[in-house]
Amino acid sequence: VPLHLPWIDAILELKRRRGATIMAHSYQSPEIFHGVADVTGDSLALAQAAAQCDSELIVLCGVHFMAESAKILAPGKTVLIPDLEAGCSLASSITAADVRALRARHPGVPVVSYVNTSAAVKAESDACCTSANAAQVVEAIAAEFGADKAIFLPDRYLGAWVAQQTGIELVLWNGQCEVHEKFTAMQARHTRERFDAKIVAHPECPPEVLAEADFVGSTSAMGAWLEKEKPSRVAMITECSMADNLRNRFPQVEFIKPCNLCPHMKRITLPNIHACLRDLRHEVTVPAETAAAARRALQRMLAVGR
Ligand code: 13P
Ligand code: SF4
Known part of the structure; x- marks a missing residue:
């Protein structure tokens, strides 16, 4: 830990000067989670915090889909991620075209996407969920659409768990978390x-x-x-x-x-958080039309809550 102290001090000083809020997911290393973050928690907590954030600058210590969600929910803010390559095996398992093909195969069936997806996939979805509220979101969407089944993507294991919890039939995608x-x-x-x-x-x-x-x-x-x-x-x-x-x-x-x-979560380090605040990089952006559609799906998730 003493090795980390100079980095932590330098980051805290830059953070203060920039007026930034640092958000860190539960899977970030302790020196980040305890050392420099203002907000910590699961994917839902980070999305809720982004939607209510006062600072103009958010540094998201997590993976790319989390930074995209923050940008979509706080469109007026600058959202930075210390390493743009911090991906996710679930998010990369499915594209927007795949979601359109699923909808064509199951007409009228609502689509619930795990937040571990790209903004483009969220934009094709009726609602998003996290692991904290997946069952509640599926139940809310099934009731809203008067449907007895839903498409749930991309995590087949989380989907199977939600189907078991809710008794609602789910069409699943073959994605999984590599961790x-x-x-x-x-x-x-x-x-x-x-x-x-x-x-x-x-x-x-x-x-x-x-x-x-x-x-x-x-x-x-x-x-x-x-x-x-x-x-x-x-x-x-x-x-x-x-x-x-x-x-x-x-x-x-x-x-x-x-x-x-998780090799993706571990791409975020104290040195690249420092560089992120010093050089204001890497900015995460989402095309306006995609962001508007994805925001609707994310807001349905926030309305359900925890
Ligand atoms: P939660 O923090 O939402 O449980 O997410 C787990 C996860 O794997 C995020 O990448
Ligand atoms: Fe989370 Fe797994 Fe994706 Fe890593 S690979 S970000 S642990 S879902």
Whole structure:
């Protein structure tokens, strides 16, 4: 940590001079999450914060789709991302043309997109959701459209989880998170039996992993669950920084591996956050027409809330 201190000091000074707000997702490294961020949380928390942000400059420490969502919800603000290549295997699994083809195959069926998609895909969707409110959004959209089924994309595992929770038939896309798809049921079972640990899993994990979990939820919901249950040992079946960032908040809880790193989230570093604030790069922009259509889908999500 002492190695990080000069970077943290320099970033905090630049942030103050620029009047910027730094937002960091739960999967950002602790030196970013605890060291420089003003707002932290899951994808829903970051979208809500962007929609209400007072500063003219937002630095989004997360992946590209999160910065696009921030720009769409705060169109008058400048939104920067420290590394433009911070992508997501889910977002790159589907294009706007794929969504149009799905609609043609399922006429009249509403489309709910996970926020882990490009702005162009959101623009083709009726509503967006995050892992924190996917079931509630699907239920709200099915009721609004008077539909007994919906198209849910692109995460087939989150989709299967939502179908199970809601009983609503979902047409799924074959996308998955490259980080969460790697977890196995055997790992989860072994962790519980060997370490007597509670299992907390993200809904982007395969169904057989979720079947082993004591709790399934978004990254912010995981923190809330720990707050409530106060387990003595827990395994967070998700990205590694999740447990690292919760350690401070829950010193009495022992966090057990396994975890996997997201290479996209880890592209964001203290040096590139510093360069981002110093040189005002990289600005994230969304074409006006795409942004207007995507905003409608995102606002439906915000209306449902958490
Ligand atoms: P949440 O923070 O919304 O749970 O998102 C998880 C994720 O994988 C984001 O990339
Ligand atoms: Fe995408 Fe998975 Fe990385 Fe999140 S953890 S950004 S869903 S690849």
